[in-house]
Amino acid sequence: MSTESNKRSIVVGIFVLVGIAIFVAGVFVLGGQQKRFTKSIKLMAVFKDVGGLKVGNNVWFSGVKIGTVKRISFYGNAQVEVDMSIEQSSQQYIRKDADATISSDGLIGNKIVVITGGTTKHPEVEDGDRIKTSAALSSDQIMATLQENNNNLLKVTNDFKELVGNLRRGKGTVGAVLTDSLVAENFKKAMRNLERASDNTVKVTGSVSQFAAKLNTKGTLANELVTDTTVFRRLSRSAAQLEKAAGSANQTVGTLSQTSTNLNRASEKLNNTNSPLGVLLTDQETATNLRTTLRNLSQGTVLLNQDLKAAQSNFLLRGFFKKQAKEAAKKKADSTAVVQP
Template identity: 30%
Template sequence: MKGKKKIEHTKLGALVIAGVLFLVFALYMIGKNQNIFGTSITLLTVVENVNGLVPGNNVRFQGMDVGTVKSIDMANDSTIEVSLLIKRKMQEHIKKNAATIISTDGLMGNKILHIVPQDGEAGPIEEGDVLFAMEQVGTEDMLKKLDMSGDYLQKTLVNLADITNKLNKSQAIWSLLRDTMLVENINLAVDEFRLAGRKATEMAQAGNRLLRTLEEGEGLVDQVFTDTVLSANFSKSIDQILKTGEEAERVLLEAKTILNEIQEGKGAAGALLNDTLVRESLLNTIQNIESSTESFNQNMEALKHNFLLRGYFKRLEKRKAKELEELEK
């Protein structure tokens, strides 16, 4: 009887110990954020620096917790392999071309591994797939950049202070700024620029109207360019104008040549104008002709009053008068 009780006590103790061990293991796994009550798939991501990431940290996709970090192993001197446990129900939503990046939960929280979707077509992840890490900026790099930015900002402020001091000490600049005529001149210049802008706008509008007229086929210019007959006539007219200009130029050259010859005493006209003897003889001849004409007129007037020819001249005058009356009728 006593042996039977010992066996029962032993079984009970073993059962209690097994329960306690299972409870401890479960609590440990829960503390490590392991998915012990659901199915998971294992992924692998390759990084150069884990930045404080440890097993048990959360894995997020689009802001959702989709798994945990299972293990971190050093592959070689420059590559670290991080094993991930991902919930199987999220398998269809994560693509093979997704990338990973390590960040911090808040400002001072735990490290988190983010799965970032990428552009392009790709199938869903499978057991054992490898996701590659994105290039990331660490906290130290950010602090270095902030330190450099602070140095640049300090130099800039020093330069601004120096420029301000120089401006305050410069009387020429302040006198220039206080000059009222300068303001008026600037206003006039602005008005001139505005006027020039309006003129340019008007010219552009006129050019647009001209181009629109040409495109619509209106006006003489379009007819000259499109009407073949008118274009040919226009070309002939241009040729005639050019020929007329050439003829006029030739006539002017000939006239210039004649004038030069006359001035030089060449030819008959030049001899007449430049030879004094010939000129005097010509003047005497003209005077003789004028005196002979005057004597002839006197003789004709005397014949009109002669009784022998008076009737003839009267009949001649009547005939002329009758012809004038008939012409007037």
């Protein structure tokens, strides 16, 4: 009997030791989750609505759990003050201009407090500081927004359904294009013309690019015309000279035209049988008479010269002619004497 009692005592003792070990481990685990055994500081925040936040909920900073909610109490006029226990090791990262909001651990998880950064221009928080807060969207607001989005989506779906129905019935330009073969063919032709115009535009663009490249090539006439001011001035002077030459040519052409007009008039007068020159040039009988008259005058001149010579030999006129000869000789001698030094 004593042996069986000892065995039972040993088994009971073992179970008791295991239970104590499990209890101690549970205490350490729960204490570790609740940050019971780490140094911490107290931070406070005042919210208008905590949305179901409870004591013991977690506090997160940049996605890392840094503390828990210790107390929730009313503050001022319909506000709620939340006391948070924050690990002292994370104090250096939280600045006095940090911001706290109420969020959820997942889509439908427990409420948590999320602390966002702050700037290095401000010092780190101290034990007992109250940080500023910002309101977050509640689940009711999210559901209201989703409901409004659903209503808008329903309206859009109905409008799209009506639009598709109109297209199928051939209403509107697009419906006519889809249902009327003639309109569709015209639309295809227009698209082909547009494609050809696009190809021509590409070719023109390529030509313009080539021309621009030639303009940018140094040493070419086009580049000198665009960039060299000396060549431009020379061309300007040449253009001015060409303009003057063109004016002179116009004047010359005008003079030639007037001369041609005068010649035409003279030709008309010469061809006119009523004028003396016209008669001389066109009338054969008059020309014959004129030639006969000229021959007679020539013969009369010869006879007159002979008569004059005969008169010089006449004794009645011989003295007169001698006197004339002496005076002529005297004048010639006087002029010779004046010329000689």
